[in-house]
Amino acid sequence: MPDPAPRQVSVGLDVGGTKVLACAVARSGNGWPEVLHERSAPSEPALGTRHLLEVVVGLAGDVRAEYCPDSERLGVGVAGYLGSDGILVHSPNVPALEGLDLASELSRRLGVEAVLENDANCVALATLAARNPAPRDLVAVTLGTGIGGAVVMQGELVRGAHGFAGEPGHMVVDPGGIPCVCGQRGCWERYASGSALARCASEAYGTAEKLVEAARGGEPAARELVDEFTRWVALGMSNLVNLLDPSVVVLGGGLSEAFDVMAGGLRSALEDNPTVAHRVPSLEAAPYGAAAGAVGAAALAAGWI
Numbered sequence: 346m347p348d349p350a351p352r353q354v355s356v357g358l359d360v361g362g363t364k365v366l367a368c369a370v371a372r373s374g375n376g377w378p379e380v381l382h383e384r385s386a387p388s389e390p391a392l393g394t395r396h397l398l399e400v401v402v403g404l405a406g407d408v409r410a411e412y413c414p415d416s417e418r419l420g421v422g423v424a425g426y427l428g429s430d431g432i433l434v435h436s437p438n439v440p441a442l443e444g445l446d447l448a449s450e451l452s453r454r455l456g457v458e459a460v461l462e463n464d465a466n467c468v469a470l471a472t473l474a475a476r477n478p479a480p481r482d483l484v485a486v487t488l489g490t491g492i493g494g495a496v497v498m499q500g501e502l503v504r505g506a507h508g509f510a511g512e513p514g515h516m517v518v519d520p521g522g523i524p525c526v527c528g529q530r531g532c533w534e535r536y537a538s539g540s541a542l543a544r545c546a547s548e549a550y551g552t553a554e555k556l557v558e559a560a561r562g563g564e565p566a567a568r569e570l571v572d573e574f575t576r577w578v579a580l581g582m583s584n585l586v587n588l589l590d591p592s593v594v595v596l597g598g599g600l601s602e603a604f605d606v607m608a609g610g611l612r613s614a615l616e617d618n619p620t621v622a623h624r625v626p627s628l629e630a631a632p633y634g635a636a637a638g639a640v641g642a643a644a645l646a647a648g649w650i
């Protein structure tokens with residue numbers, strides 16, 4: 346008797362400014378994608394394009410060989426803006442990716458078709474794959490090295506005229522403020538990304554993780570720093586909700602691990618915004634946490650979305 350729900354396995358990668366994450370993801374029948382295995386390596390973009398490419402090829406090759414050597418496609422989420430030809434046009438936080446035809450390189454070296462997508466779009470796709478019914482109007486915000494974003498309206502990813510829609514990290518929230526890698530000052534990601542939280546944490550706590558842990562434990566000074574940081578996250582999020590009226594806002598990226606310490610502050614900021622108060626969306630941590638981008642890439646490559 347044939348298996349009524351054959352299991353498919355797909356590999357997805359998330360290529361970010363801090364690390365490259367590879368996940369083997371399985372789905373049985375119409376069930377939820379399930380992470381079988383995850384493995385990561387530092388991306389070290391300062392070491393250049395060739396090094397980063399070796400890291401990506403090494404991880405993808407190893408995980409694929411172990412979990413789905415016969416798969417024909419590989420999903421790759423990248424921290425950058427993809428042109429319609431699949432070339433990375435702009436990647437402020439991972440300049441080593443710019444101009445790289447990553448899909449062709451991976452296809453040539455691994456013998457598979459590589460399907461590329463913006464990393465925050467992959468987080469949105471993971472959310473769609475993990476929910477039934479999938480939300481039709483969704484905003485995903487990823488807080489990592491920088492801030493990424495994705496917008497799903499009426500069930501479709503919004504791409505814009507050049508493929509860059511839904512990227513809120515370089516919205517200016519403080520004119521004349523902190524200089525940004527993009528050349529402007531006061532971009533949202535200078536105040537509300539994982540890097541920004543790490544900067545707040547550096548003097549007294551060493552790392553963002555230790556600061557979050559202290560805040561979780563109720564230490565007043567840590568709580569105040571996290572609350573101040575959360576106000577910056579809420580400022581941009583509130584603007585996005587005002588503009589787009591989503592039913593769900595998903596918080597992804599490395600800082601999705603800190604969702605519990607920020608959720609209250611984010612919700613009250615949205616409730617205090619008079620033009621958003623009567624339509625506050627559901628606020629959720631991305632499914633699969635920091636692995637959401639890789640899971641979304643795997644789901645895209647496998648055709649689960």
Ligand SMILES: [Zn+2]
Binds near residue numbers: 526532
């Ligand atoms: Zn910027």
